[in-house]
Amino acid sequence: MFNFSVPHKGLQEFFGAKYITNHLGKHPDSKVKIIKYTFQHVVGCLQGYTSKDIQWLLKNPSRTQLKNFRNLLLHVAGLLSQPDVMSRPQHLKEVVDLLAESGVNTCNDWLTLLEDTEINYTTLERVVKHVIKDEKKAVTVNDSTITSAKVLLPLISPKELNIELHRKESNVHDVVFPHHTYSGLYLWHSFKQPHQQTISHSLLHALPRGLETFVGHLDVDATLMLSKFQHLKYLQLAISDDHDANTILPAIHVACSTLPNLQRLFMHVPVCTVRPDSITIRLPDVIDMQHGFTGVSLVLSGVDETLMxxxxxIARLLLPSIMWYGFLMFPGSNMTAEVWRRFLHELENTGVKVALRIGVPYPSLITVDEWRDLFTIARTRNLGGFMTWPEERLWM
Incomplete structure (x- = not known):
């Protein structure tokens, strides 16, 4: 016995669009009534019309109705930008105008559109006309929009920008323009996987001085340069090996002592590449005055039973003189409850204190009952609480 189901909606629309496009040439004067709209309908029907073709095919929708066609129009823009599609410039301009009417108006939205349309001059020129000049929301440039940011940012009025990259940041210099302000620079790849070769030094030279957040890995000279960024509030830095521990940790002390607005310092130490003997100076005291507790947190990655x-x-040697961490995070660790229990006792014996939480990866080998037990142990031994979080949360 066979079970049949109605074909997928997209498949129905595809064959409907093929039917319409195959008959347009035979009945050029007929009024085509389109019941279901997909991007195939619109692109297939463009040949033979002159003005406001897309709007006509959508039966002249109101601004409210256009919102329902936003994804459709995004697909249309993408298809019209393909080199093998015979489209005319007015169609690209029309679809950009319709997208603006449908509610696509933030710079982030336009960056995504340009990225999806294989950037061309016609689309870029039209998008610039629609970018809101006095937009209040900060613009975020990420891995998927860095290419479009390079071409759009030089052409628009000043914006507040955040650069947030998870892949290697080799092209990040190309999105630094002097007429924009940069409030956040998040180079997650170099923070999670620190190495001796870094571009951060030259990058900091290029950035305007209003930066409030920096995440990444710096060499000694770049670390000392942080003192020029007097607006810095949040720092997430990493050391890669014993050499870093000997040179960068003292530079962090110097930099932090000159930053009056600093509230949080997260330090990442990959335990397998840094020996305790290389650590000769503790982390500086940073107080989060807004919340009234220590602003220093430590990320110890790759801890297993052999590195416990x-x-x-390391946690003890880096402990600030006030003897507390805000958070103590362990990304990349997957230990049993018994091993974590022994580790908590180890931390207590070394004098480490945690104000908020110890964070370990989720999912884990720990059951709910074991987690409750570990939480109680941490709470009663001045280690905050014991939490299981998704891996990405442990880096924040």
């Missing part, structure tokens, strides 16, 4: 003792020593 080393991780405890």
């Amino acid at each position: 003792e080393r991780a405890g020593r």
Whole structure:
């Protein structure tokens, strides 16, 4: 016995669009009534019409109705930009105008559109006309919009920008323009996987001085340069090896002592590449005056049972003089409840204190009952609480 179901909506629309496009040439004067709209309908029907073709095919929708066609129009814009599609410039301009009417108006939206349309001059020129000059929301440039940002940012009025990249940041210099302000620079790849080769030094030279957040890995000279960014509130820095521990940690002290607005310092130490003997200076005291507790947190990555003792020593050696961390995070660790229990006792014995939470990856080998037990142990030993979080949360 066979089970049949109605064909997928997209498949129905595809064959409907093929039927319409195959008959347009035979009945050029007929009034085509389109019941279901897909981007195939619109692109297939463009040949043979002159003005406001897309709007006509959508039966002259109101502004409210256009919102329902937003995804459709995004597909249309993407298809019209393909080199093998015979489209005319007015069609690209029309679809951009219709997208603006449908509610696509933030710079972030336009960056995404340009990225999806294989950037061309016609679309770019039309998008610039629709970018809101006095937009209040900060614009975020990420891995998927960095290419479009390079061409759009030089052409628009000043904006507040955040650059947030998870892949290697080799092209990040190309999105730094002097007429924009940059409030956040998040180079997650170099923070999570620190290495000696870094572009951060030259990048900091290029950035305007209004930066409030920096995430990444710096060499000594770039770390000392942070003192020029007097608006900095949040720092997330990493050391990669023993050499970094000997050179960058002292530079962090110097930089932090000159930053009057600094509220949070997150330090990432990959435990397998940094020996406790290389750490000769503790982290500086940073107080989060807004919340009234220590602003220093430590990220110890890659801890397993064999590195547990080393991780405890590193946590103790880096402990600020006020003897508290805000958070203590362990990305990349997957230990049993019994091992975590021993590790918590190790931390207590070394004098480490945690104000808020110890964070370990989720999913984990820990059951709900074991988690409750570990939470109680952490709470009663001045280690905050014991939480399981998704891996990405442990880096924040």
